[in-house]
Amino acid sequence: MSAEQGVLIAGGEERPADAAPAAPSRSRKPRWKRVDRQQMVWRAIDPERLIDEDHPARAIWDFLGELDLSRFGAGMRAVEGRPGRDRSDPRVLIALWLYALCRGVREARALDAWAQYEPGGQWLLGLGRINYHTLADFVSAHAPALDELFVQVVTVLMDEQLVDLERVAHDGTKIRAAASGVSFQRQERLAECRRRAEEHLTALQQQPEGEMSAARRQAQQRAARERLQRVRRAQQELARQQAEKAAAEQAQVRASVTDPDARKMRQSDGGFAPSYNAQISTDSCSGVIVACAVSQAKEDSGELPPAVERIAKNTGQTPKQVLVDGGYTTRKNIVAMPEGAPELIGSLGENRSQNQQARRGVSPEFYSERFVFDAARHGYTCPAGKFLSYKSSKKLVGATEKHYRAPASECQACPFRAQCCPQAKHGRLVIRTEEHPKVAAFRQKMQRDEYRQIYRQRGPVAEFSNACLKQKRGLRRYLRRGLPKVRAETVWACLSCNVAIWIRRVWKTRRRAAA
Numbered sequence: 001m002s003a004e005q006g007v008l009i010a011g012g013e014e015r016p017a018d019a020a021p022a023a024p025s026r027s028r029k030p031r032w033k034r035v036d037r038q039q040m041v042w043r044a045i046d047p048e049r050l051i052d053e054d055h056p057a058r059a060i061w062d063f064l065g066e067l068d069l070s071r072f073g074a075g076m077r078a079v080e081g082r083p084g085r086d087r088s089d090p091r092v093l094i095a096l097w098l099y100a101l102c103r104g105v106r107e108a109r110a111l112d113a114w115a116q117y118e119p120g121g122q123w124l125l126g127l128g129r130i131n132y133h134t135l136a137d138f139v140s141a142h143a144p145a146l147d148e149l150f151v152q153v154v155t156v157l158m159d160e161q162l163v164d165l166e167r168v169a170h171d172g173t174k175i176r177a178a179a180s181g182v183s184f185q186r187q188e189r190l191a192e193c194r195r196r197a198e199e200h201l202t203a204l205q206q207q208p209e210g211e212m213s214a215a216r217r218q219a220q221q222r223a224a225r226e227r228l229q230r231v232r233r234a235q236q237e238l239a240r241q242q243a244e245k246a247a248a249e250q251a252q253v254r255a256s257v258t259d260p261d262a263r264k265m266r267q268s269d270g271g272f273a274p275s276y277n278a279q280i281s282t283d284s285c286s287g288v289i290v291a292c293a294v295s296q297a298k299e300d301s302g303e304l305p306p307a308v309e310r311i312a313k314n315t316g317q318t319p320k321q322v323l324v325d326g327g328y329t330t331r332k333n334i335v336a337m338p339e340g341a342p343e344l345i346g347s348l349g350e351n352r353s354q355n356q357q358a359r360r361g362v363s364p365e366f367y368s369e370r371f372v373f374d375a376a377r378h379g380y381t382c383p384a385g386k387f388l389s390y391k392s393s394k395k396l397v398g399a400t401e402k403h404y405r406a407p408a409s410e411c412q413a414c415p416f417r418a419q420c421c422p423q424a425k426h427g428r429l430v431i432r433t434e435e436h437p438k439v440a441a442f443r444q445k446m447q448r449d450e451y452r453q454i455y456r457q458r459g460p461v462a463e464f465s466n467a468c469l470k471q472k473r474g475l476r477r478y479l480r481r482g483l484p485k486v487r488a489e490t491v492w493a494c495l496s497c498n499v500a501i502w503i504r505r506v507w508k509t510r511r512r513a514a515a
Helices: 056-065 090-102 108-114 119-125 132-140 143-159 187-205 214-244 301-315 331-336 352-359 408-413 437-446 449-455 458-472 483-514
Strands: 167-176 263-266 272-283 289-295 321-324 343-346 372-374 379-381 387-396 399-405 429-435
Touching: 056 090, 056 119, 056 483, 090 108, 090 119, 090 132, 090 483, 108 132, 132 483, 143 301, 143 483, 167 301, 167 458, 187 214, 272 301, 272 458, 272 483, 289 301, 289 483, 301 321, 301 331, 321 449, 321 458, 331 437, 343 437, 343 449, 429 437, 437 449, 458 483
Parallel strands: 167 321, 321 343
Antiparallel strands: 167 272, 263 272, 272 289, 372 379, 379 387, 387 399, 399 429
């Protein structure tokens, strides 16, 4: 057909060549290109182009290349020149876990799935895959090597002038265990649980082989053995706790059949829950965690001396000053702290004496601070003029309490009895505390403005590390059970925090300088 004759349009109609295009009919729908998700696609992927040159995964990989990871291969039977299946490279596993923890991924199954589509995980694995069992076992299978890795990281940060040990803030935080409160049972209940666990394991072992597959039967037997082992551990923990308690308190002791190492501890909301006590020591220079540990202690007071030893062991130096809160500044710790380094700086705590007197109904004008001490007569004179003579003494750690009491007959006849001692059956009692010289010197030191200013640095340093572990790393509840595995989980989280500081303060700075 020639141009003069026109063009053929849809429907077989002929339109002149110089005619304007016809407007689309309203009855006809536009044709869109559909997405076919059923079609399989072969695609060439360059792993090196998955992430940018300044990606954190590359930084972690480069950082681990400078460290000695040979201890993670101790006991490996698959060696060159001998038959056996190759094992996953520890450098890949460490880098993958550190990168995942920096992104808030903590569970092995989630990491296995996440690393298949996340570009950083794909690059670290080279588009490969590591079974989640291998990922989970690696976290807690190399405790000595993990401790050595932590020390190496701290040493690198010290060489980069990010740790000076001028001031180290130490604090503890309660992290919930992978157990519930109802899992805590008494001795009689634990014996019943053990009997049932043994019967269940025996029934599984005697089950005919044809009823289920071999893999499923082995999995059920393994779960039954682990259950029985946890119950036995709970009985051992219960016996150990009962040995530490008085005879009247032994019947009240309980242990968890889910996580025998866990203890019920008070939480920040005032309630109690199965938990562990994580102890974190943070250098104030750049917020580097220089030491960490996990204990079963419900109180923090006994954790200060071991913390100072861990810092010295990891860094080879003793910090000049240690900043702690009121939970650590007990008389025992003040007296036990050696002369010189480290210098203890902490809170004096609230005035508990006034709070206790207020709860007993004592009026402020009759607080013990209002009583006048007479050294010549070795006694006190109350605001109403009554004399309280010396009665007895009580030796404490770092102090001596001396008790002074008024005659009961005078207090009963006193018109101010309702304001002075409304609940006392005997005469009014006043306790005078004579503290150890080191304790008295510590109190005087903490009254000075310069030390108060230094103590104000504790919160931003120590509390920031705790918040980073709980908020960014998700360490509000442990995923694993048992003190060794829980400790390894804590070390991994602290490692990721320190590596993140190295990336931010060293690696990126070097790249900017090179650019």
